[in-house]
Amino acid sequence: xxxREQKLVRKCANGNVKAFDELIEKYEKTAYNIAxxxxxxxxxxxxxxxxxxxxxxxxxxTFNFESAFSTWLYRIVxxxxxxxxxxxxxxxxxxDNPIQTEDxxxxxxxxxxxxxxxxxxxxxxxxELVNKSINKLDENHRIVIILRDxxxxxxxxxxxxxxxxxxxxxxxxxxxxxxxxxxxINDMEPNKNYSV
Amino acid sequence: xxxxxxxxxxxxYIDEEMTEIEKKEFEIHxxxxxxxxxxxxxxxxxxxxxxxxxxSELPDNYKFELRRKLKETVxxxxxxxxxxxxxxxxxxxxxxxxxxxxxxxxxxxxxxxxLTKSTNDESPQRSMDFDISEPKExxxxxxxxxxxxxxxxxxxxxxxxxxFTMHNLEVEDEEIEEGISSIQGFGALASRSSLVSxxxxxxxxxxxxxxxxxxxxxxxxxxxxxxxxxxxxxxNGELDYIDEENSHLIKIRIPSExxxxxxxxxxxxxxxxxxxxxxxxxxxxxxxxESNLRCLYEQENLLLGILYKVEDSKxxxxxxxxxxxxxxxxNSESLTLEEYEDSVILSxxxxxxxxxxxxx
Numbered sequence: 001x002x003x004r005e006q007k008l009v010r011k012c013a014n015g016n017v018k019a020f021d022e023l024i025e026k027y028e029k030t031a032y033n034i035a036x037x038x039x040x041x042x043x044x045x046x047x048x049x050x051x052x053x054x055x056x057x058x059x060x061x062t063f064n065f066e067s068a069f070s071t072w073l074y075r076i077v078x079x080x081x082x083x084x085x086x087x088x089x090x091x092x093x094x095x096d097n098p099i100q101t102e103d104x105x106x107x108x109x110x111x112x113x114x115x116x117x118x119x120x121x122x123x124x125x126x127x128e129l130v131n132k133s134i135n136k137l138d139e140n141h142r143i144v145i146i147l148r149d150x151x152x153x154x155x156x157x158x159x160x161x162x163x164x165x166x167x168x169x170x171x172x173x174x175x176x177x178x179x180x181x182x183x184x185i186n187d188m189e190p191n192k193n194y195s196v
Numbered sequence: 197x198x199x200x201x202x203x204x205x206x207x208x209y210i211d212e213e214m215t216e217i218e219k220k221e222f223e224i225h226x227x228x229x230x231x232x233x234x235x236x237x238x239x240x241x242x243x244x245x246x247x248x249x250x251x252s253e254l255p256d257n258y259k260f261e262l263r264r265k266l267k268e269t270v271x272x273x274x275x276x277x278x279x280x281x282x283x284x285x286x287x288x289x290x291x292x293x294x295x296x297x298x299x300x301x302x303x304x305x306x307x308x309x310x311l312t313k314s315t316n317d318e319s320p321q322r323s324m325d326f327d328i329s330e331p332k333e334x335x336x337x338x339x340x341x342x343x344x345x346x347x348x349x350x351x352x353x354x355x356x357x358x359x360f361t362m363h364n365l366e367v368e369d370e371e372i373e374e375g376i377s378s379i380q381g382f383g384a385l386a387s388r389s390s391l392v393s394x395x396x397x398x399x400x401x402x403x404x405x406x407x408x409x410x411x412x413x414x415x416x417x418x419x420x421x422x423x424x425x426x427x428x429x430x431x432n433g434e435l436d437y438i439d440e441e442n443s444h445l446i447k448i449r450i451p452s453e454x455x456x457x458x459x460x461x462x463x464x465x466x467x468x469x470x471x472x473x474x475x476x477x478x479x480x481x482x483x484x485x486e487s488n489l490r491c492l493y494e495q496e497n498l499l500l501g502i503l504y505k506v507e508d509s510k511x512x513x514x515x516x517x518x519x520x521x522x523x524x525x526x527n528s529e530s531l532t533l534e535e536y537e538d539s540v541i542l543s544x545x546x547x548x549x550x551x552x553x554x555x556x
Contacts, residue, residue: 011530014493015273017266017500018523032258033251046255050262054269123248130245148211149246155213174207181242 038081052080133183141176271501399543407466426450442551449542
């Protein structure tokens with residue numbers, strides 16, 4: 001009968017902070033991770049993703065359900081990240097700057113299908129390699145990889161978030177993946193074995 | 197499909213964004229072209245590598261920081277409003293007091309003669325007007341017109357039901373805080389008059405029907421109700437062992453726009469033995485709860501703002517206690533409102549089905 005999210009949005013439009021808390025809870029982690037991959041460090045990711053949430057709260061009265069709430073939210077997150085990057089004028093980070101994993105170490109939280117210590121290490125090294133390579137992409141390519149391949153959003157959702165046509169999304173994804181592939185292949189060390 | 201095209205649309209194939217024909221062409225090319233097949237397999241590997249990337253957990257203090265920032269935002273938005281309120285309240289209270297004195301003696305429309313003494317150049321036909329600069333966004337609505345405050349005359353533009361709103365201005369309060377609550381009350385009640393156009397009615401019916409075969413009819417009812425977007429809330433069955441007569445009471449909830457037609461359907465299922473219809477208008481009750489809720493939200497916001505300003509921990513816990521009380525009230529009023537909405541949107545039909553056995 002009543003869409004729970006619709007109800008919460010209405011309450012938030014009345015200034016109800018508690019309703020907002022509940023509304024965004026399931027989106028916090030994704031928003032943070034989008035920012036983390038775009039901005040490449042946890043402090044900025046926290047600041048910028050929270051800035052985006054505040055923007056959402058302030059302008060929630062203007063939300064008219066023309067798109068899904070999540071799409072609207074991620075659009076604000078994406079734009080806030082892009083604005084931040086442009087302001088900072090940041091180009092490619094130095095090659096030695098790693099992405100923080102959950103606790104900064106390599107050895108934990110390995111998925112189950114690795115069988116031996118060698119496999120584990122290989123898998124981690126692969127992840128590191130891919131991480132670094134994604135970081136090297138320019139922001140327009142990076143965002144589509146993040147939204148499509150890492151967060152698993154559909155072409156439609158991506159086009160709505162980036163406010164561009166599906167055709168643009170298709171070609172951007174294609175080019176982004178091609179670029180990424182080249183970067184990865186270039187950065188692969190010749191003796192190492194990378195496996196998934 | 198040539199190699200160039202193949203490379204261009206590899207992503208589309210991987211993401212299954214291709215038509216059947218395009219897919220076939222793509223697959224044929226893979227079979228025939230080694231170079232492209234290698235490209236494709238490399239790309240698949242890359243995709244796999246990307247997809248094993250994991251999401252990081254939120255930092256420990258993430259939620260805490262976010263809530264803090266939100267409260268600050270709320271507080272900032274209220275800060276500006278406080279200045280507006282206090283500057284308006286002073287002017288308004290004077291006016292309220294003078295209005296009350298006038299209204300005690302005369303009905304509203306007979307005002308005009310008293311106005312000439314204050315504004316000589318205004319024509320006597322003009323009724324008294326109020327202007328309030330809008331203090332809180334929550335009070336924004338169609339019936340209170342918003343104009344910039346005029347320094348010389350504080351004035352309010354009349355709503356559709358002027359008698360109704362004027363009645364509310366009889367709040368004779370000297371203190372500024374109470375002046376503020378009268379603005380709130382005014383705003384809340386003024387907005388009520390704009391909601392009058394859509395009444396909220398709860399429709400309920402009781403039907404008692406005699407028929408031959410209960411089970412068959414059960415299924416018919418069930419399908420019909422589902423079809424019309426409703427559901428069966430309850431079934432109570434009774435078996436009379438002596439006469440071997442079955443009797444069921446079925447509580448049907450059906451969207452109110454389908455109420456009449458469902459009644460028609462049910463009546464023709466058997467012989468109608470008894471019928472009772474009620475329409476209850478709960479608009480007033482609903483609006484009361486709604487405006488109460490609005491006030492509660494505003495109080496909550498004010499308290500949040502105060503909470504942020506307050507330094508002393510004893511004061512802080514006092515405010516927090518108040519806040520908890522308000523939150524509980526908000527929850528309970530919200531629940532009540534939901535229940536009202538529910539009962540309006542879904543009408544109730546209590547249908548007693550009596551199976552009449554072969555007669556003795």
